[in-house]
Amino acid sequence: MPQSAVIINVDDNEPARYVKRRVLERAGFNVIDAATGADCLALFADHSPDLVLLDINLPDANGIDVCRELKSSHYGASVIVVQISATATQASHATEALNSGADAYIAEPVDPDVLVATVRAMLRLRNAERALADANTRLETVNRDLQKSNESLEQFAFVASHDLQEPLRTVATFAGMLKRALGSRLGEEEQQYLQYIVSGATRMRRLIDDLLHYSQISQSASVSAEVDLNEVFAWANEDLRELIGETSAIVSAEKLPNVLGDEAQLRHVFQNLIGNAIKYRRAGVLPNVHFRGVRDNTCWVIQVEDNGIGIEPRYWNSIFAPFKRLHGFDIPGTGIGLAVCRRVVDAHGGRIWVESKVGQGSTFSFTLPVSGDVPKPSNAMLQKAVT
């Protein structure tokens, strides 16, 4: 608490004012005297005090009205007003003073130590409030800066990946033409080199497309529409019809809820999770993927359970980072699918995580906002099974 805090000491009774002034000055405060309401308002405007000790019965005004005026001024919200009175000492006076904006009320005669302790306590409170307000302002600034740097990073990723597409297309096209033109004139080894160039360019193109997609998610997210996840599930199945057919995967879901969200982006999430569940299947075991929605207090938790190879606990977090892969090129992928899922879920104000047993399967869970109209999920209702 600053000992040099400035206090305006308002009292028309000179001896009483003097006593309070001495007590407060001895406690280390900087005290300015005022005898009337008008004096108080004028001094307040000139000195920006930390606290006003305000008598209720003043010759030219009611102290309660003066308090109201102080508090409604520009600087008033951050100043402490302690109303004090030797005559207006009933409970109703204290109530009216406090209801009118005073921060504390003291009935005289007041013990000098109690007066100083009350003033200090009030200033402590004010300082804590100011510190909190400062911290909030700093936090807002940090958040704004972070948002700006995220946006410029996204912008950079977008421009970089967009501009990389053109030269890459050239490499892929001419490598392909070279391969066709030279054809059988090339030895086996040279053909292999050319093939490396073509497949490297193809892979890079896929990476760039994914990076572009990833960088665009939070810019384009519109998460306020009501989305029927049963439809999203059906579309995702349709999108993956070929893969599901080839692998004889069983993809099923219990009745899913309606949520607030972005339909197109949620479709990507469903697609990525179903695709992964099939890609990372166990050898010799038919892939089985099952969706359910579980109502939590404030959101829906969507669970996607598979019977695949599973994931070691040490990777449960890192697989959601862009380009993180646990597999080589034997299983195709760019490592961006789960990062996209996390971005989409983040944009919906939710979170995504995985739990898994190696050799048995994984359950990916993510939360989504509840929409107004929420059908209760029922374990008994299997809505779709694709084989």
Ligand code: ADP
């Ligand atoms: P990608 O599939 O393109 O490699 P993802 O971001 O979708 O990229 O997944 C990251 C990694 O997480 C994968 O490479 C894989 O090792 C692991 N993974 C994802 N889903 C599963 C799953 N259902 N079962 C086992 N491992 C998975």
